[in-house]
Amino acid sequence: MNSHKIVPVVLIAVCLLVLPAAATTEVHIVRYAPDGATALNETTVDYTWMEANLPVLGDGATHYYHQGPTFNESDLWDPAEYQNVESRDYGAVKGTAVRDLCGLVGGMAPGDTLRVKAEDGFYKNFSHATVYAGDPKKATMGLAWYVGEDSVTGDPQGSGYVPDYYDGMRLIFFADTSTNPWGWHVFGDTDMKETMPEDEWHFFNGEWPSTSGLSVKQVSDLEIYTHTGTTGEETPAATQAPLGIAVVLAALGAVCALRR
Numbered sequence: 001m002n003s004h005k006i007v008p009v010v011l012i013a014v015c016l017l018v019l020p021a022a023a024t025t026e027v028h029i030v031r032y033a034p035d036g037a038t039a040l041n042e043t044t045v046d047y048t049w050m051e052a053n054l055p056v057l058g059d060g061a062t063h064y065y066h067q068g069p070t071f072n073e074s075d076l077w078d079p080a081e082y083q084n085v086e087s088r089d090y091g092a093v094k095g096t097a098v099r100d101l102c103g104l105v106g107g108m109a110p111g112d113t114l115r116v117k118a119e120d121g122f123y124k125n126f127s128h129a130t131v132y133a134g135d136p137k138k139a140t141m142g143l144a145w146y147v148g149e150d151s152v153t154g155d156p157q158g159s160g161y162v163p164d165y166y167d168g169m170r171l172i173f174f175a176d177t178s179t180n181p182w183g184w185h186v187f188g189d190t191d192m193k194e195t196m197p198e199d200e201w202h203f204f205n206g207e208w209p210s211t212s213g214l215s216v217k218q219v220s221d222l223e224i225y226t227h228t229g230t231t232g233e234e235t236p237a238a239t240q241a242p243l244g245i246a247v248v249l250a251a252l253g254a255v256c257a258l259r260r
Contacts, residue, residue, distance in 0.1 A: 047145035070209075096143050101143060
């Protein structure tokens with residue numbers, strides 16, 4: 001390939017790297033057979049259908065928070081929830097319980113894994129116990145599609161319905177106020193430790209607990225893998241890409257990781 005052909009290719013790759021992901025307005029929900037590839041049931045619903053047909057979490061006035069890393073070795077988990085909470089104000093959101101969305105395709109059974117995947121390919125895996133939590137401290141996993149008031153102390157993320165709520169649809173753990181001394185709705189790092197399996201904990205840089213890392217932005221897919229035992233970053237039914245494409249995808253992955 002001569003240099004005149006290389007330059008346009010490089011420019012296109014650079015443009016792809018800097019383009020931000022867009023808000024999602026619908027979610028594809030699928031339940032796979034144990035082979036991880038055969039779809040047993042699937043559907044796609046948008047936020048207007050969710051609001052009209054399923055119970056709504058949040059009221060559009062109450063702010064919900066996650067917690068970032070404490071960067072404090074003497075208080076790593078911060079049970080008092082006083083460190084790096086205000087910066088994780090995710091606004092006065094409304095949304096739909098993930099368990100209700102899973103129910104549209106048959107739900108989950110113990111041993112199943114739910115993959116919450118973003119438009120850019122980033123994902124997090126969750127167990128049946130987390131999705132169908134009964135512990136108030138664990139909070140309710142919800143897919144937020146509306147924010148009545150933008151974040152006051154955290155990063156801006158838009159307001160109103162998606163796509164004006166440009167970080168939506170976003171995975172939010174709708175927590176109560178039981179463990180927060182100021183009466184805030186915070187899903188804290190200690191809440192994660194006490195209520196979720198260890199392999200689902202998120203660590204910033206592999207060292208610092210942070211529930212904000214669980215809050216997947218711009219969610220496009222909810223994928224249920226039945227009794228496959230998928231954990232960590234294992235990708236079911238993966239297909240090998242040609243080398244050139246793989247290099248570009250790897251670069252995109254690196255940029256996406258920096259955005260989290």
